[in-house]
Amino acid sequence: MKLLTHNMLTSHVKGVTKGYPLLIKATEVKVSEVEFNPQFVSRMIPKLEWSALVQAAEEVGHLNDLPTELLPDYENNEEFLRKVHRVLLEVEVLEGSLRCPESGREFPISRGIPNMLLNEDEA
Amino acid sequence: MKLKELQSCLQQVDVFEEPKVLLEQYPTSAHIAACMLYTIHNTFDDIENKLVADLGCGCGVLSIGSAVLNAGLCVGFDIDQDALDIFRRNSEEFELTNIDMVQCDICSLRAFQKKFDTVIMNPPFGTKHNKGIDMQFLKTALSMARSSVYSLHKTSTREHIQKKANDWKVKMDVIAELRYDLPASYKFHKKKSVNYFDLKLCIMFCYYKQQCKEGCSVCRSEKNVL
Numbered sequence: 293m294k295l296l297t298h299n300m301l302t303s304h305v306k307g308v309t310k311g312y313p314l315l316i317k318a319t320e321v322k323v324s325e326v327e328f329n330p331q332f333v334s335r336m337i338p339k340l341e342w343s344a345l346v347q348a349a350e351e352v353g354h355l356n357d358l359p360t361e362l363l364p365d366y367e368n369n370e371e372f373l374r375k376v377h378r379v380l381l382e383v384e385v386l387e388g389s390l391r392c393p394e395s396g397r398e399f400p401i402s403r404g405i406p407n408m409l410l411n412e413d414e415a
Numbered sequence: 416m417k418l419k420e421l422q423s424c425l426q427q428v429d430v431f432e433e434p435k436v437l438l439e440q441y442p443t444s445a446h447i448a449a450c451m452l453y454t455i456h457n458t459f460d461d462i463e464n465k466l467v468a469d470l471g472c473g474c475g476v477l478s479i480g481s482a483v484l485n486a487g488l489c490v491g492f493d494i495d496q497d498a499l500d501i502f503r504r505n506s507e508e509f510e511l512t513n514i515d516m517v518q519c520d521i522c523s524l525r526a527f528q529k530k531f532d533t534v535i536m537n538p539p540f541g542t543k544h545n546k547g548i549d550m551q552f553l554k555t556a557l558s559m560a561r562s563s564v565y566s567l568h569k570t571s572t573r574e575h576i577q578k579k580a581n582d583w584k585v586k587m588d589v590i591a592e593l594r595y596d597l598p599a600s601y602k603f604h605k606k607k608s609v610n611y612f613d614l615k616l617c618i619m620f621c622y623y624k625q626q627c628k629e630g631c632s633v634c635r636s637e638k639n640v641l
Contacts (some may be wrong), residue, residue, distance in 0.1 A: 334486075381488065381513070
């Protein structure tokens with residue numbers, strides 16, 4: 293599970309109104325090399341919940357020097373875009389779980405895939 | 416990349432080992448997948464550098480194709496663990512790094528509102544005690560997409576989909592009519608003028624043969640009904 297995907301995920305357990313962001317507990321994390329595409333990263337930034345991304349990066353131990361607030365004029369800042377690229381696309385949670393911040397319900401992540409299936413009584 | 420190259424490439428994608436009939440699991444053929452993706456990429460420019468979702472991804476042929484065509488990231492969604500395992504194996508074999516996967520039930524998915532640029536899918540048709548599932552997939556897809564939804568449906572549902580598109584106030588375009596039994600006769604429409612500000616729903620329709628006699632080599636799966 294990449295952090296770009298995590299940034300868009302919410303818990304939809306019945307009755308939950310604040311199911312975001314899902315709290316990551318990672319037991320295995322992988323960093324791989326993904327081709328850097330500055331236009332793509334730049335376009336994704338406005339769609340992100342920045343604080344949730346920072347929190348997620350920290351939870352998986354890859355915050356490094358990612359700024360806690362968005363830099364102005366980031367479109368032209370290649371160094372910044374590379375840092376964002378790394379966190380969004382290169383860091384992957386392979387094993388662990390995602391916890392709904394409101395209900396506490398845990399969604400397992402196994403071999404890189406989060407399982408968001410709900411039981412009948414939760415849907 | 417030429418259409419033929421894309422098709423050859425997608426022929427390498429492993430398919431379901433034990434397809435689950437009730438989930439309507441069948442692979443999108445490399446030919447259909449290549450035609451779909453080639454059109455979406457070359458005519459509409461909705462794959463390269465885009466954030467793409469593949470709903471009901473199964474073993475991932477549409478996602479793999481999107482990734483090969485340089486989607487920024489393609490996220491596949493499916494309910495079935497076994498299918499996703501095969502998808503993951505496929506993406507590793509292709510050494511693709513711009514792919515991600517989520518296991519979930521599309522029909523009860525509430526997240527991802529307007530997060531994706533493009534949604535591409537070959538949804539279940541609703542022939543296995545799951546009537547209406549194709550519409551649910553469409554509805555979810557439209558809520559997730561910022562720009563375009565490309566989906567494959569049975570020709571017999573054309574009017575119904577048009578009506579739903581009107582209800583949902585979405586512009587629907589039929590961009591191809593495919594015949595399963597005659598792969599050579601795909602008819603892809605010329606590029607329509609595209610309005611980049613509206614959400615567009617692009618449907619590809621597919622004729623299905625009537626149920627044949629048992630043992631017919633062409634109709635192997637149970638879903639070949641009109």
